[in-house]
Amino acid sequence: MADLGRRARAAAHVLALAPTPQKDRALAAMAKAIRDRSAAILAANAEDMAAARQSGVAASFLDRLELTPARIAAMADGLDVVRGLHDPVGTVLEHWTRPNGMAIERVRVPIGVIGVIYESRPNVTADAGALALKAGNAVILRGGSDSFRSTRAIQGALAAGLAEAGLPEDAIQVVPTQDRAAVGLLLQGLDGAVDVIVPRGGKGLVARVQAEARVPVFAHLDGVNHVYVDAAADLDMAKSIVLNAKMRRTGVCGAAETLLVDRAAAATHLRPLVAMLLDAGCAVRGDEAVRAADPRVTPASEDDWVTEYLDAIIAVKVVDGVEGAIAHIERHGSHHTDAIVTADAHTAETFLREVDSAIVLHNASTQFADGGEFGFGAEIGIATGKLHARGPVGVDQLTTFKYRVRGTGQTRP
Amino acid sequence: MADLGRRARAAAHVLALAPTPQKDRALAAMAKAIRDRSAAILAANAEDMAAARQSGVAASFLDRLELTPARIAAMADGLDVVRGLHDPVGTVLEHWTRPNGMAIERVRVPIGVIGVIYESRPNVTADAGALALKAGNAVILRGGSDSFRSTRAIQGALAAGLAEAGLPEDAIQVVPTQDRAAVGLLLQGLDGAVDVIVPRGGKGLVARVQAEARVPVFAHLDGVNHVYVDAAADLDMAKSIVLNAKMRRTGVCGAAETLLVDRAAAATHLRPLVAMLLDAGCAVRGDEAVRAADPRVTPASEDDWVTEYLDAIIAVKVVDGVEGAIAHIERHGSHHTDAIVTADAHTAETFLREVDSAIVLHNASTQFADGGEFGFGAEIGIATGKLHARGPVGVDQLTTFKYRVRGTGQTRP
Numbered sequence: 133m134a135d136l137g138r139r140a141r142a143a144a145h146v147l148a149l150a151p152t153p154q155k156d157r158a159l160a161a162m163a164k165a166i167r168d169r170s171a172a173i174l175a176a177n178a179e180d181m182a183a184a185r186q187s188g189v190a191a192s193f194l195d196r197l198e199l200t201p202a203r204i205a206a207m208a209d210g211l212d213v214v215r216g217l218h219d220p221v222g223t224v225l226e227h228w229t230r231p232n233g234m235a236i237e238r239v240r241v242p243i244g245v246i247g248v249i250y251e252s253r254p255n256v257t258a259d260a261g262a263l264a265l266k267a268g269n270a271v272i273l274r275g276g277s278d279s280f281r282s283t284r285a286i287q288g289a290l291a292a293g294l295a296e297a298g299l300p301e302d303a304i305q306v307v308p309t310q311d312r313a314a315v316g317l318l319l320q321g322l323d324g325a326v327d328v329i330v331p332r333g334g335k336g337l338v339a340r341v342q343a344e345a346r347v348p349v350f351a352h353l354d355g356v357n358h359v360y361v362d363a364a365a366d367l368d369m370a371k372s373i374v375l376n377a378k379m380r381r382t383g384v385c386g387a388a389e390t391l392l393v394d395r396a397a398a399a400t401h402l403r404p405l406v407a408m409l410l411d412a413g414c415a416v417r418g419d420e421a422v423r424a425a426d427p428r429v430t431p432a433s434e435d436d437w438v439t440e441y442l443d444a445i446i447a448v449k450v451v452d453g454v455e456g457a458i459a460h461i462e463r464h465g466s467h468h469t470d471a472i473v474t475a476d477a478h479t480a481e482t483f484l485r486e487v488d489s490a491i492v493l494h495n496a497s498t499q500f501a502d503g504g505e506f507g508f509g510a511e512i513g514i515a516t517g518k519l520h521a522r523g524p525v526g527v528d529q530l531t532t533f534k535y536r537v538r539g540t541g542q543t544r545p
Numbered sequence: 546m547a548d549l550g551r552r553a554r555a556a557a558h559v560l561a562l563a564p565t566p567q568k569d570r571a572l573a574a575m576a577k578a579i580r581d582r583s584a585a586i587l588a589a590n591a592e593d594m595a596a597a598r599q600s601g602v603a604a605s606f607l608d609r610l611e612l613t614p615a616r617i618a619a620m621a622d623g624l625d626v627v628r629g630l631h632d633p634v635g636t637v638l639e640h641w642t643r644p645n646g647m648a649i650e651r652v653r654v655p656i657g658v659i660g661v662i663y664e665s666r667p668n669v670t671a672d673a674g675a676l677a678l679k680a681g682n683a684v685i686l687r688g689g690s691d692s693f694r695s696t697r698a699i700q701g702a703l704a705a706g707l708a709e710a711g712l713p714e715d716a717i718q719v720v721p722t723q724d725r726a727a728v729g730l731l732l733q734g735l736d737g738a739v740d741v742i743v744p745r746g747g748k749g750l751v752a753r754v755q756a757e758a759r760v761p762v763f764a765h766l767d768g769v770n771h772v773y774v775d776a777a778a779d780l781d782m783a784k785s786i787v788l789n790a791k792m793r794r795t796g797v798c799g800a801a802e803t804l805l806v807d808r809a810a811a812a813t814h815l816r817p818l819v820a821m822l823l824d825a826g827c828a829v830r831g832d833e834a835v836r837a838a839d840p841r842v843t844p845a846s847e848d849d850w851v852t853e854y855l856d857a858i859i860a861v862k863v864v865d866g867v868e869g870a871i872a873h874i875e876r877h878g879s880h881h882t883d884a885i886v887t888a889d890a891h892t893a894e895t896f897l898r899e900v901d902s903a904i905v906l907h908n909a910s911t912q913f914a915d916g917g918e919f920g921f922g923a924e925i926g927i928a929t930g931k932l933h934a935r936g937p938v939g940v941d942q943l944t945t946f947k948y949r950v951r952g953t954g955q956t957r958p
Contacts, residue, residue, distance in 0.1 A: 496952030539909030
């Protein structure tokens with residue numbers, strides 16, 4: 133493992149200085165290699181699938197593990213998308229001149245070596261490798277044990293693409309063992325060889341990474357997201373946003389888990405919103421006022437206000453205006469993504485200012501919490517930590533910066 | 546300690562929303578309170594000094610601990626300087642509109658709660674408290690045990706200033722015990738109440754904080770900074786920059802510790818540079834080529850290339866051009882601050898691009914590694930970590946950001 137880290141660091145030095153066209157040639161060659169080797173990748177995946185079936189895992193697990201020709205094509209297309217993104221490295225973020233004539237600029241540079249720990253979704257191998265490469269970083273990938281053969285086959289294609297463009301194959305490495313102790317070593321940072329860890333997967337994985345990592349982590353543990361419907365909300369807009377935020381896809385981290393309704397609108401807005409959710413097949417758990425609005429509502433417990441269902445279930449509560457909504461969100465939320473629906477601009481600004489979440493929205497669905505929807509092109513995840521990366525983590529967030537100072541002989545008095 | 550954390554978090558919520566004029570009124574009242582209470586602060590400091598003298602600490606320690614009327618005035622003036630800085634909170638860093646009409650902006654917000662751990666320099670209490678406040682953060686301060694009475698007296702003045710402006714006194718708290726276990730609890734983050742730790746002090750303190758902290762740390766452990774004098778350097782400029790970088794103040798983290806001289810300039814530049822340093826009272830430890838240049842040079846061991854002397858000592862080595870200099874710096878440096886002196890623009894750009902340090906300079910002294918010299922107004926320290934804050938840590942670096950999204954009813958397809 134220590135050797136893996138040293139090789140990643142050496143590769144990172146090369147990648148940090150690689151010109152954009154060379155990185156893009158590598159990404160193109162990687163996509164081609166994925167397409168050319170699809171039969172071999174499918175064969176490796178079939179072995180993973182057979183072993184997983186024997187171990188009796190759930191059908192949803194098998195679905196995430198399975199590769200098909202269409203999924204392989206999508207993986208290759210994803211590499212092309214990343215190739216089309218702007219290269220963040222070298223972007224001057226700020227520049228100014230000091231009274232003594234020194235010109236200072238803050239310029240984006242790669243972070244270095246990124247560790248990615250994920251579950252048995254083989255496509256993450258290509259996604260994470262490509263995003264890291266575009267931003268000039270080396271990656272060390274550790275996928276789920278059940279996808280080990282698939283991961284190796286995909287990584288082989290990526291390494292071939294790197295080599296074809298004259299870049300070090302060590303820029304995208306896979307942890308060569310399924311030993312769980314290897315994850316522990318990666319989380320310790322491999323003697324300073326790993327700059328940041330990105331976990332991709334369920335809460336158990338993220339919690340372990342956050343608890344054990346000795347290097348910074350870009351992650352979110354929970355997405356307990358709220359939609360607050362204010363008394364000044366247009367009811368039709370509120371219905372459309374609430375339905376989308378909860379039901380478009382219930383399993384994504386940007387899905388709404390709690391609906392807060394202004395007490396001043398309880399008489400007009402509460403019943404139609406709750407009926408709409410129930411009619412759409414969503415279970416509703418509510419406080420007393422919500423249960424009074426519809427007999428199908430079941431009682432909410434204190435746990436419901438802090439639960440990320442990731443399912444067709446929503447907790448609904450009546451609150452006292454925007455301040456009541458903000459207090460509830462600050463107490464129970466996970467600082468991921470929260471939305472207000474209101475036609476009152478002043479109330480909206482209060483919410484946008486006071487809710488301390490990575491993403492706050494006015495009159496838009498929480499399901500926009502996504503790097504693609506933000507225009508980042510692609511993302512490696514969403515972070516709720518406050519430092520460095522907050523919200524969608526795209527290529528820009530996989531860089532850091534340094535200061536370049538150009539003088540003409542200045543010395544400090 | 547847990548209660549300390551909870552109160553800091555509650556204060557941080559208030560501070561995050563405090564308008565600039567209110568924070569500035571607090572800073573003005575804090576400066577006035579420091580001035581008004583200077584007799585009481587001096588009395589508290591006299592007790593600290595008496596106890597420290599009895600325990601037989603070094604004279605340099607006593608000098609850092611001692612407050613005088615002039616030092617108290619400087620502390621109050623420092624609060625006025627911070628008051629004059631721009632308020633970073635609310636600054637829109639980027640904004641764009643998506644094809645669906647959603648307007649997205651990335652806006653600066655406070656980090657939250659900052660823990661500052663420092664040695665027995667009472668003035669850090671005021672400096673750190675003021676910078677954190679300006680950026681809308683609460684702080685928990687833990688100064689050295691020997692300065693406990695001074696720290697409490699200063700914090701009392703700061704709290705009075707906060708109260709006068711209607712801000713919570715808990716925004717600037719001092720750990721109320723000298724028990725060393727309290728530092729451990731602070732480094733654990735007080736159950737999520739602390740967002741980042743800033744250590745201010747010597748290597749022992751910083752190393753302990755980096756090893757034990759379970760929250761992010763803004764710090765630098767070493768400042769093994771280099772000046773590389775290229776063959777194309779103007780000798781007079783090289784002499785002036787090297788002398789300033791090493792000797793202006795030898796104890797600051799931006800001081801140069803190693804001089805690298807291009808082999809192609811050894812015949813012309815090495816001897817005058819080494820003689821100048823020796824004549825200025827700087828001990829020179831060199832490789833064979835350097836020793837040949839002046840008989841007063843003593844041999845350098847491998848350790849010298851990685852030593853931060855913080856003293857009138859310099860290690861000098863002859864390297865093969867800019868690539869040799871970069872290789873030496875990447876191998877032995879601490880990624881803090883490194884400079885090249887050359888009249889060749891192409892060589893300079895190679896150095897600025899390839900040296901992976903927080904600050905890289907061309908034709909300027911490494912002693913400019915300072916928030917004030919960068920125009921940040923004030924700094925809480927210098928960071929060599931790659932994430933979030935890198936280089937001088939000023940008020941901007943004590944903020945994070947969030948995304949505000951303004952829509953007109955958008956839902957995600």
